Amino acid sequence: MITVNFNEDQHLYLQIVDEVIRQIAQGHLKSGDQLPSRRALADHLKVSLNTVINAYDQLTDEGYIVPRERSGYYVDLLEIDMLPSEEIETKSLKHEHSKISEASQYTNDFHFANRDMSTLNPKQLLQYAPEALARSVVNCNLKDDLGALSLRLAIANYLRKYRGVMTSADNIIITGGHTASLQTLFALLEDAIYALEDPGYYKNLDLFTDYQQKTIRIPIDKYGFSVKDLETTSANIVITTPNHQFPTGIIMGMRRRQRLLKWAYQAENRYIIENDYYNEFRLKGRPVPALTSLDDQERVILLGAFxxxxxxxxxxxxLVLPDQLMKKFHQAKLKTSDISSFEQYLMTDFLNSAHFPKYINSLRTNYRRKEKAVLAALNQSQLPLTIKEAGAGLFFIINIEGEIPPADVIQTRLAENKIRLQPVNHYAKLKNQFDQSYILGYGGLELDEIDQAIQALVTIFK
Amino acid sequence: MITVNFNEDQHLYLQIVDEVIRQIAQGHLKSGDQLPSRRALADHLKVSLNTVINAYDQLTDEGYIVPRERSGYYVDLLEIDMLPSEEIETKSLKHEHSKISEASQYTNDFHFANRDMSTLNPKQLLQYAPEALARSVVNCNLKDDLGALSLRLAIANYLRKYRGVMTSADNIIITGGHTASLQTLFALLEDAIYALEDPGYYKNLDLFTDYQQKTIRIPIDKYGFSVKDLETTSANIVITTPNHQFPTGIIMGMRRRQRLLKWAYQAENRYIIENDYYNEFRLKGRPVPALTSLDDQERVILLGAFxxxxxxxxxxxxLVLPDQLMKKFHQAKLKTSDISSFEQYLMTDFLNSAHFPKYINSLRTNYRRKEKAVLAALNQSQLPLTIKEAGAGLFFIINIEGEIPPADVIQTRLAENKIRLQPVNHYAKLKNQFDQSYILGYGGLELDEIDQAIQALVTIFK
Incomplete structure (x- = not known):
């Protein structure tokens, strides 16, 4: 008979469930054994019939016992050594003390993607949180295949104001991130042969290369993406960063932009994907309008983010898609996926607010100050170098002049000194003129660390 | 000469920039024309030399003019008809009035994925927002290849408490969503032949089928996924929903679970992907432990979400990955991507709080009430039907008994009456016994609408 020492902390029926499982696991109840009738067990345990019914239902649902009509409940044909045992509770905790540390492993980190967001006023963003959450709850069953309409309207407005791009919410698709944007594009652009900038940033793209069509690398000359080289290839889709070429920082001039657009207009299946990753961000002068703003034949796709x-x-x-690709998106019944509604609504309100441009300005001021300090420190160091495209963003290229140790020696020294500084060629596959060029990012440096950081850096090249 | 009627609302240098662009676009300044010297223009316009320097720098950066050493600035070789014109400002606004409506198109919507989140207390969640945002800002340059450590710790704890799964933060990868999880798995599981449940939910999977290896459909019998059928195939990766088979709601019993695990243990490259989409959610009894909790040979991958x-x-x-797949993840230098840090930190705090289990209980109580009302209304309607797996979640299967109109007639009637009710076979490719079975979801119905909604539904089958 099944006996349970009930305690008060847990539902009675669950204690019966656990006891039956225990007896099966220990071999006291064997496959095919009949359980006491529900009435008999209730009498024996001095609990209500309902409690036993609930216990047997749960055991049936989990597949430990099987009801047979007019005959009662029987233990199913189970492998005792594959049942959950109480040992499991302690067994698998081998990883309990996670060895992962969240601290940065670099003493001086010049990575280009490092940022300083300390000028964000949390209250200015979070004042919109209650309203954004309320809308998320109310709209929880809403299916918007393109992302939240309110955010798409806000982005259309933003693009008009800051990027010179005239589009509508109907042509905008919100995605979960850069990878998801690329995935959507790959689904839309069939038989594509991609022309990529070299050097260029294609980590996300590499995710897809297994499944993907051919890619061709196009060199960067002093005006940016070399359309002359593009014209000799069979590529039909260009991926480019015209407003701040990564990593050289080169802005594609009007003449080159016109030549690139003309290339696209020459054949039906040609498109330009403008990766506008720098948005309106620029430390000096006004932001350069997006290439998309020049396109009057609907051949440029804008890839944006925040x-x-x-x-x-x-x-x-x-994504901002031309009409014919939007049509294809709808025809193929594609949907965007996995964008949390709360963050969409929160971003909408912040983007629409007067706080947003002020926040952008505060970022620019802060980074401008850092860049100035870096340039002064480099100047003082007397390391012979040329600086390219300062003022364009959060990093610039330094080209070390004269004879310096070979690249692998530099790498070893950087590692030994816990300095992160990436060579431009890290992002290149073609032979080019960037052999002594490095990407110097200063976004993550504290203003008062800069002198010392640059001093540490300079010794590496001596 | 360039003349500008300055206004006070905008930087002077930007007004010079715009005027030069206008003169180029209108043909007054032609390709190759020399611009006035910076000093001469400053004198002419009565502005500081610096203002003109800034203007010429901006025009150079945007590629309208080109400096020649010791000779001044010249208009570059440009196509006038491809320059941005002021017309553009109004031209492309054709889509301004977006035709997209956010309202649901159904009068009665029985979709299985509809939810009711009105029991979420916004304050209980948002109290953690300031702290979560502060952490996001401080950690903005942190690269955690697996997702935020604090969230992974919280999930490990949650899985132990609610899903019977013993794992560590080291074995958990946070992803942007279900699609991103699948993408990561596809990158890890080479030469896979996937065995899928039929009927089953594979919309996300369809995204990948172009690039993807073979898939085989396995029928669902009354105990769930038919391992007997699986054993006759060459599949090596199973994707299954053992805790609430979609859409049948069948819970895979212990015996079937053991047989499935044994299948996996028979060959080196076999894995089971447990899609635990229902988590601990269940309206009656206790949640069924995850299949992963039974696996002591590291062959089950758990796919979870909130x-x-x-x-x-x-x-x-x-994703919860076995050790050897984690090792592969690190060796392949894979990284997770595109998960906003703010939502990770906010979810961490909510998941760790005492509010979370209480909130889950409030959801269960609310849905249980709705299910009860739906069952009562169906009972009263006297439509001959059998109900399968009520109490398991937010929907159950109704199988209409006797003769009813053909499926396409039912579909037309549903559409005419703006009712959304999906047949089980919508999710099936194999021939099966679900011809008169429908998925009845009640999560999105208001309690006081239920009677009328069921009445409207019942007439469809008469």
Missing amino acids: RQSMGSIFKMSY | RQSMGSIFKMSY
């Missing part, structure tokens, strides 16, 4: 303003706080991205 | 609790508010998902 990384310069929101960093990793909000990672959603967006 | 959809039952957070709906579309937070869409991040997670």
Whole structure:
């Protein structure tokens, strides 16, 4: 008979369930054994019939016992050594003390993607949180295949104001991030041969190369993406960063932009994907309008996000698609997926507010100050170098002049001194003129650390 | 000469920039024309030399003019008809009035994924927002290849408490959502032949089928996924929903679980992907422990998310990987991508709080009430039907007995009456016994609408 020493902390029926499982696991109840009738067990345990009914139902649902009509409940044919045992509770905790540390492993980190978001006033963003959450709850069953309409309207407005791009919410798709944007594009652009900038940033793209069509690398000359080289290839889709070429920082000039657009207009299946990752961000002068703003034949796709303003706080991205690709998107019944509604609504309100441009300005002021300090420190160091495209963003290229140790020696020294500084060629596959060029990012440095950081850096090249 | 009627609302240098662009676009300044010297223009316009320097720098950066050493600035070789014109400002606003409506198109919507999140107390969640945002800002340059450590610790704890799964933060990867989870798995599981449940939910999977290896459909019998059928195939990866088979709601019993595990243990490259989409959610009894909790040979991968609790508010998902797959993940230098840090930290605090289990209980109580009302209304309607797996979640299967109109007639009637009710076979490719079975979801119905909604539904089958 099944006996249970009931305690008061847990439902009675669950204690019966656990006892039966224990007896099966220990071999006291064997496969095919009949359980006491529900009435008999209730009498024996001095509990209500309902309690036993609930226990037997749960055991049946979990598949320990099987009811047979007019005959009662029987233990199912089970493997005792594959049943959950109480040992499991302690067994698998081998990893309990996670060895992962969240601290940065670099003493001086010049990574280009490092940011400083300390000028964000949390209250200015969070004042919109209650309303954003309320809308998320009310709209929880809403299916919007393109992302939240309110955010798409806010982005259309933002693009008009800051990027010179005239589009509508109907042509905007919100995605979960850059990878998801690329995935959507790959689904839309069939038989694509991609022309990529070299050097260029294609980590996300590499995710897809297994499944993907051919890619061709196009060199960067002093005006940016070399359309002349593009014209000799069979590529039909260009992926480019015209407003701040990564990593060289080169802005594609009007003449080159016109030549690139003309290339696209020459054949039906040609498109340009403009990765506008720098958005309106620029430390000097006014932001350069997006290439998309010049396109009057609907051949440029804009790939955008809020990384310069929101960093990793909000990672959603967006696509601006020409009409014919939007049509294809709807025809193929594609949907965007996996963008949390709360962050969409919160970003909407912040983007629409007067706080947003002020926040962007505060970022620019802060980074400008840092860049100035870095340039002064480099100047004082008397390391012979040329600086390219300062003022364009959060990093610039330094090209070390004269004879320096070979690249692998430099790498070893950097590692030994816990300095992170990436060579431009880390992002290149083609032979080029960037052999002594490095990407110097200063976004993550504290203003009062800069002198010392640059001093540490300079010794590496001596 | 360039003349500008300055206004006070804008930087002087930007007004010079705009005027030069206008003169180029209108043909007054032609390709190759020399611009006035910076000094001469400053004198002419009565502005400081610096203002003109800034203007010429901006025009150079945007590629309208080109400096020649010791000779001044010249208009670059440009196509006038491809320059941005002021017309553009109004031209492309054709889509201004977006035709997209956010309202549901159904009068009675029985979709299985509809939820009711009205029992979420916004304050209980948002009290953690300031702290979560502060952490996001401070950690903005942190690269955690697996997702936020604090959230992974919280999930490990949650899985132990509610899913019987013993794992560590080291074995958990946070992803942007279900699609991203699948993408990560596809990158890890090479040469996979996937065995899928039929009927089953594979919309996300369809995204990948172009690039993907073979898939085989396995029928669902009354105990769930038919391992007997699986054993006759060449599949090596199973994707299954053992705790609430979609859409049948069948719970895979212990005996079937053991047989499935044994299948996996028979060959090196076999894995089971447990899609635990229902988590601890269940309206009656205790939650059924995850299949992963039985696995002592590291062959089950758990795919989880917070959809039952957070709906579309937070869409991040997670993977629990066996050691050898984690090792492979690190060796391949894979990284998770595109999960906003703010939502990770906010979910961490909510998940760790005492509010979370209480909130889950409030959801269960609310849905239980709705299910009861639906069952009562169906009972009263006297439509001959059998109900399968009520109490398991937010929906159950109704199988209409006797003769009813053909499926396409039913579909037309449903559409005419703006009712959304999906047949089980919508999710099936194999021939099966679900011809008169429908998925009745009640999560999105208001309690006081239920009687009328069921009445409207019942007439469809008469």
